[in-house]
Amino acid sequence: MRIIDLSSPVNAAAYEPDPVKHEILSPREGALHMSAEMREHFGIEFDPTDLPEGEFLSLDRMSLTTHTGTHVDAPSHYGSRTTYGTGVPRHIDEMPLEWFHARGVVLDLTDQGTGAVGPAELEKAFSRIEYVPSPNEIVLLHTGADRRAGTPEYFTDFVGLDGDAVHMLLDLGVKVIGTDAFSLDAPFGNIIERYRETGDRSVLWPAHFAGREREYCQIERLAHLGDLPEPYGFLVSCFPVKITGAGAGWTRAVALVED
Template structure:
């Protein structure tokens, strides 16, 4: 086991496991729109606010003619690295009301992470229970309640390209239930989605007419309660695969199905430098 006090210890490296919001990026089907206002424009906008209050102020009256820079964003809460709440999957979980993102307990969102490597799988494949058991056995690790499981597909290397949307394996319904039934409340992936790609789901549904081909891992959340983090990154920067202290608190959005999150891992400096 590693030092449980890494969150406050000196000599600790922070590893950012997130992808931020980017204007018009090709890896988002609904990319954010970000309008930037520079300092001169900021002075004019601030002056307009004061003028609306009856004050005679112009943008050029600010020091150097500069005010405050800011941005206007048009973005869905499922853009960039984000956490899906149980409400995202359906209105109920096992007959009980599903939690929205502002109702997700913070205790679920911090703990020790386990990284399971599925970079060997082909895009469009489903990660099964035997696949998960094999990955855990290779790590000689038994899951404990409260651990956070991170699914590594390597898809984050494609971020910024259209291929990011299609080149990854996804979780199966049975695999999702398997993890949650062992006490896991949060499961993350470095891929665009938690399920197999939209194209793979559509093709399989068209071939079979089987509704279970449509978002099976998501809809497993109607039976077992969990949150998933999508579009993570930099899992290959972690110095180990188990006992990784991590915090991943989502932004609170009233009654929302998800919220942006910036997962951060805490590791000893000597480990991040390769001295294990």
């Protein structure tokens, strides 16, 4: 079994519209921190110089959104109410784990320009690989956008899905849709431009807002989908971090490929 990493890193040095803050305490600073914490919270005095080399453990403090790096969006990310079920969308910590360990299929959309594609383009992609996903399979969209990760263009130049394309996949029984782009929708600028031209509200984030009508999750900011040797016949494992009440959770997404 070969493991292919499909995840992009959380990197404070890379360009992000919502910057990541990463503070690293060295092992020496960790010793001083531990000593101070023991004194404050437990009333215990401990001299950090008693430790080997005067060092304890390093510590990382980070400030970032749950949509930084490869992450899974929960239904609660799409809105506060739904037209299905109880009317209240589930958070990321409430989603079934079996959704995130399943057979996968990757669709090649690298020939598409910036904007949103619909069912016709997905039909062509399925036809090229002579395969249609079965219920509960994870569909991954290989757009090639990950080549621009870490640059401003990563957030402005990519292809997403329109609402009809999302509903087409959900009609097949798909519960999780992934993309190597910043968003499953078209870029913000593209969406606003089309809305101003047409006045059509249906162009406003339809891939996300479809989740107000039907329950599904999406994985955004994947990477290395071009490294998959075959378009199907592999497993995807993308368990989201269990954050209580959150609309998304980071994941170390991987493909499991039999040699």
